Amino acid sequence: MDVSRTPTPLSQGSRTPGGIGESTQRPDGTLKVTGDFAYASDLWHEDMLWGTTLRSPHTHARILSVDLSGAFATPGVYAVLTCADLPAATRYGLEIKDTPVLADGVVRYHGEPVALVAADHPETARRAAAKIKVEYEPLPVVTDEESATRPGAPLLHPDRTDAHAPHVPHPNIVHRQPVRRGDVAAARAAADVVVTGDYEVGMQDQAFLGPESGLAVPAEDGGVDLYIATQWLHADLRQIAPVLGLPEDKVRMTLSGVGGAFGGREDLSMQAHACLLALRTGRPVKMVYNRYESFFGHVHRHPAKLHYEHGATRDGRLLFVSCRIVLDGGAYASSSPAVVGNAASLAVGPYVVENVDSEALALYTNNPPCGAMRGFGAVQACFAYEAQMDRLAAALGMDPVELRQRNAMSQGAVMPTGQVVDSPAPVAELLRRVKALPLPPEREWESAGGPPDIRALPGGLSNTTHGEGVVRGVGYAVGIKNVGFSEGFDDYSTARVRLEVVAGQPVATVHTAAAEVGQGGVTVHAQIVRTELGVTQVTIHPADTRVGSAGSTSASRQTYVTGGAVRHACEAVRERVLALGRARFGAAHPAWQHAELLLEGGKVTTDGGEALADLADVLESEAIDVELEWRHRPTEAFDPRSGQGNGHVQYSFAAHRAVVEVDTELGLVKVVELACAQDVGKALNPLSVVGQIQGGTTQGLGLAVMEEIVVAEDGRVRNPSFTDYLIPTILDTPAIPVDVLELADDHAPYGLRGVGEAPTLSSTPAVVAAIRQATGLPLNRVPVRPEHLTGT
């Protein structure tokens, strides 16, 4: 196959500049680069107070007493709140309402919020919080599967009533999802080669650069206005309003400047806290976490332990995969159930396997809570199944890319869940493309006669090698990620589009509640409106809860779902414009009645390009304003025992080739190049697409070689700072050649496929495969540390 693009038929809007398919510039790009963009941490209000959070130093303890007198006695303090002060609901959660707004008698993880203080200065608030005396009685902790499920293990949530509780084998298991298909026992007996492996993925953090922050302003009607950096305004609203004891229309939320998210803003952090303090004091309250608190203030990527068994015929055809994925969900559920569903259903990767016995589960432990992060359960599985594919290739004496291609799924393949993949799945082609790229030159650090360029060497500027001990390795990986919310979730979005004449020119306004977290919705929505309404001037209304829900900015879904809603609303606006035009000018030209009419360049035209009327004349003083919901095709829940079901909306695929230089003596790694090929269906904004792929690739590199929240045996976080939680610098970021395929998915708007997550999956295993090739070491754990490479 050598097709890189299937045409997306586009008649409407194809002659209007700035529409889909163009790399239009981000409106906030220059502001962010120059430091002028206003993030949520820059919010300010006259007379505002500052809120702060007192957090638990223990991982599991009973609260025996709380003495607030020291805090109250601090001049400048306006309010001190504990769980005893909560006016209404005391727990919240994305999927299971198991998370206390403030600890109620027990703390279950290091950093759990215990009390809140509002004061006239942030330092005063911090000092007052430090004067709160909390008497704790430490309780035994559970930190892994063994300690969480052994007889007599303390139960973190003893009286569970959630939907998963009846199906789990132990109350400290949040959710378990088996996926079974075919006959693994028979396939195992028939297999020529069986390889097994145990793998481990460390706890990665989203490490967004703008810490949690927001401003709550009490309103005269008893409600509150919350300006907030989040990923899904309406999900926050659904959780906050019951905590405040207010109807949802009294809690008005507006998106503030978001400095990255990556899943870490799906759960509430300081939203309810700031509102509680504002309503208590009657004053605006701002809360901003510092970097240290941010590491405790949001969920992380689930660390995982994975056991895999792959069986194949001598000629490399996969016969079966059996696996068990244990995810550590930490103290509260967050989105663990959905992460489990992803890990279980995507556990074998983008391969055709007829016999599968897999299960994924998430634990309740006293470790930090884990939830959504880019890749969402598929990242952990991909690291393990791709390591297994390399292991199998070695056992078969086969080229690892050839083994993958031989088993690669394509359109029409059946997933282990029974779901048919009914849109392009060019897995073998993606691998072919990254493999066909020329390799970067060897020993690039050497220059004629001069000193070595240490920036091109492992250790970089730290000057650890001038070439000594350095070995090159090359590795490949490919992954599969679902797009959109799965398992029967009503995953809709809402868009309001208004078209009117301003100063003689047609101007469109698009209003959604989609959180712009850096992904580029603000660009793409404007492009869609230009294409669908043929106008060039488009205003993006601030995202808020005065319009219906857009769903979450996660799961690679916003261009698909909110983009789909914007298109849907535009189509309705277009119909109204044409109806208005026919009413006003229909008699003037026969084409009004008979031709296919388009909106182009601010005019109504025939499909042949003949202009019939200016939009300004059609609309005159009338504004057309439409708000509509839009849904992708529905999905189904997975069967709780077999995992069968059409659980996913769409699949996305990316492949990577990693080229690394490893200092085998010091165990340091320089990733030289990370080539990626990905099918995006249709690139609505090609520049943004490449940016997403490069960003996802880099985040995967981080997991491969440096990023880990280190949790001590007692569940305490050991490195809550950017001194010791390392993310890649630009010098760690290699050249990332990107090959974008556009094979249309006929079920999706414009044929597009969600982009943001797939590149995060395969990046990690490709880098580790390359390090394995360079060192010959098994490397079953990420991130790979120098100790693993040097046996120290």
Added chain:
Amino acid sequence: MDFLRPGSWEEALAAKAEHPTAVPIAGGTDVMVEINFDHRRPEYLLDLNRIGDLYEWGDDAGDVRLGAAVPYTRIIEELGGPLPGLALASRTVGSPQIRNRGSVGGNLGAASPAGDAHPALLAAGADVEAASVRGTRLIPVEEFYTGVKRNALAPDELIRAVRIRKADGPQQFSKVGTRNAMVIAVCAFGLALHPETRTVRTGIGSAAPTPVRARAAEDFLAAALADEGLWESGAPVPPALARQFGELAAGACNPIDDVRGSARYRRHAVAVMARRTLGWAWDAYRGRERTARCA
């Protein structure tokens, strides 16, 4: 917290004498982090930014007298010739912003075993100029570090400058971190060849409670180089000798396991860095000797 802003060195010494708990601050790259993290709440901050003398360096016999607050960026740009080891170490400090503000005086005042300047100072040979209203004394840098984040300063003393021996031979600096830039040291190694005295000096960072010299390794190497006549012949250092030098350097370590790395890895990495930096420095020495002989 009171913020003291002396306008002259004498005023600074007087303020420090009056308020011995005052914490001096220049670039603030360490002190401000400590304050922001609430690790310390000093009663007084003593701002040294108005004392221009601290931002100057000059020649002083065979030494460079480096003002305590000269930022790393200027060390890199201006002092690569006389202080090549310190310039190399300075390149590995933090980010450009940190290098524009941070200084050797700050590294010494904090006395963190992970400070990047320490191995280079130990290897080059240096004295810390400590001053108080009582007078000025020179503290040899190897006696300056007294414990984890502790130094030999008296409560009323301030660091005015560091007198660092000018290089009389090649110097090297190498640091292991788990990122290729802007990383705190897991461990570090500095090496200076001193052909004039036929000696070798070393410095190890982040592998013991304080920065240390690997004296056994230094003595072994100096003796071996002399015994084999290598200073004169400029012949390559035999690999076995370099290996043993590395192992002796590792032997000088007394590291801990922490979140940045294991003790075993630190010993291992110091051995590798010692061996490699010796190779690079000796190559440079041989190159110079050859050039000198040809000329």
